[in-house]
Amino acid sequence: MSPARRSSATTGNLLYAQSGGVTAVINATAAGVIEAARARGVKVYAARNGILGALREDLIDTTKETASAIAALRHTPGGAFGSCRYKLKSLEDNRAEYERLIEVFRAHDIRWFLYNGGNDSADTALKLSRIGKTLGYDIRCIGVPKTVDNDLAVTDCCPGFGSVAKYTAISTLEASLDVASMAETSTKVFILEVMGRHAGWIAAAAGLAGEGPDAAPHIILFPENAFDEAAFLARVKATVERVGWCTVVASEGVRNAAGQFLAEAGTRDAFGHAQLGGVAPVLAALVKEKLGYKYHWAVPDYLQRSARHAASKVDADQAFAVGRAAVDYALAGMNAVMPVIVRSADAPYRWKIEPAPLAKIANREKKMPKSFITRDGFGITAAARRYLSPLIRGEAPLPYGKNGLPNYVRLKNTAVTARLPAFKP
Template sequence: MKGRNAFYAQSGGVTAVINASACGVIETARKHPDKISKVYAGLNGIVGALTEELVDTSIETDADIAKLRYTPAGAFGSCRLKLADPQVDSRGFERLIDVFRAHDIGYFFYNGGGDSADTCFKVSQLSTLMGYPVQAIHVPKTIDNDLPLTDNCPGFGSVAKYVAVSTLEASFDVRAMSKTSTRIFVFEVMGRHAGWIAAAGGLAMDYGIPVVILFPEIEFNEEKFLARVDENVRRFGYCTVVVSEGCKYPNGEFIADQGARDVFGHAHLGGAAPILANMIRNKLGHPFHWAVANYLQRAARHLASAVDVQHAYELGCAAVNLALEGCNSVMPTIERVSDAPYQYRIGMADLKNVANVEKHMPMSFISDDGFGITEACRHYLLPLIQGEDYPPYGSNGLPQYITLKNELVPRKLPPFQIA
């Protein structure tokens, strides 16, 4: 007996390990051909479901699917597209169900963050209402680490490792240069609403490095900031600043605001580092260098955390196993059992409790002065950056990342115009 087909899509900003989840989904599905016939992937995420651009992953060899585990970014393409609220305009969800019906899709695996958890939840509800029940399972992913009910989100641990290592390395550089030239290194990292990623820079303090962190959770106070930087330069000869892109003035204005907007109308951030660096030079006179890692940090599969890769892979596998057990409208989660040694188990959350809930960084993770991390934060972060999971390198000296064939299944429906 052949099973029904599954649909898998990647959503939102891609990460160093989202393809490890795809790998887990596809490999696990392949073990159960009686239950799951083929896994179709959305070309460019949910867009591919709407436009009926379904990638046939069954033509890929097991060896190539295994390579997804160490290939960064989204192998099938992702998208930033939030379907309209079905109570306002149900055409998008109806089209999804039409496509699922046309291609005998009984399982929907949606790999993303908060928005996609909400979409996944709605698919499970609406498909039942529409008389074509689909088991919808959300596979968590977001470097922002802001999904509730899971200890952490795949993608975050690898960014944290990248930021911690990069902060350490650049700080060693500044320290070496500080006698006659650079005394300040300002490193801008991602995190629009939460300081999870910036917090990882604090791990470099293990090496005695003076790090000043600027969190989005703490209103930026120029005077206090400059005083702290200057104190570090006087004491240590240099200072490293790790600034979250979402760091704001008390009036709510981003330090980094460039005036640009993304497709959701969010401010397009980037550029807090040069602004702070110039502020330090103008007010304190210290020579500086600055860096903005941007995509480098979330694409850095070459430095992925082994724990994070494992989480991503296991959650992909778990999603399929939950579906096979008959679950619907759920998300597999990471449940931390202990910090040291780090132990976890795979849990499960109802999507109705995940959708539209944002997990914030606890204020107890930020030190009293607002510029550092606490021991509680350190204990939380350390397990997530453990281990290295290096990709294989080829004769060209570069990682052997895979680009799949991404062949599409023939269309069965008339075209659809995305609103």
């Protein structure tokens, strides 16, 4: 950093908040933030339950945590300070909330705000980075990337994705070994439903489990393609006849030609409501009805995004690195930026962290390239493998206790004494 980029704000406190769906490694980012700030002598507050804690002046004093507790965040899944799904409205629509945030920042001498989340959070950080000047308060806002959806713009990949990708590839491989051994007299079709409402990144990662026409997964269903029932059933049938069994990985966001989620178009629960999050049972029923094969289906749901026990080392390292970089950028006086991951080589994989303007990231969505899906629509291409494969490499260290469970840390999360009147977001 050149001295010219340094801000006058060299004193004050740093506020860190987690936002949106949590991941297996978002706390590694928190560890990166807190360890880097401690090394620079800067106090870190964390907002309890994301931006809501900042609005409510419900702040956590991270200086009350031991160095070993903070280090243990590197291997603890979930959001250690709480997260939230809460999108700030625009400045015009809800100026009061922005003013409140500045008020809270001022009351606790917060000069740096690090917001760890996805597209929406990048937008919030961007808005806050601008409002400080309007309201006459010197605040630097840094977005810190996080999302299992891998849909942030600019960054090559998103911390959180590599681990869910690894979990999904391992699970696909393992369950397929199971099905292969049972297929003669039992299950012939296994359907694994994975997260991904709008983009098939996680479903694509399942493709890393095997390569070649006979290797599982035999069929991947992406939200990028309209579901073609006839083509799907024909492929299932051909696979069972050739291989003896068939593993299907389906993105939760698979839609029919009319644009409806398959999960909603099919099953209704006991009360007649459309069932959500259940494309796997819908596909299974279809396979049973039309082809008569015995099936099993799995929906790991939260298990996939919290599976720190199967995390990727590359992902955990990147999550830590963006946290540390965010502090560097903030203390160097940068504003309205996000530390992003830049890939310099596929093989051997090389990456580095660089700052990118939040304006290029906020509210944008990175789609999976069409070139990642095979022409038949059911698999991933060599280009997809080149991109995905490095992201699941290495096993992130995880200490286990004598009880056979991972040693996950629970922080004290001591509240900072409030100084302002209550505020209801």
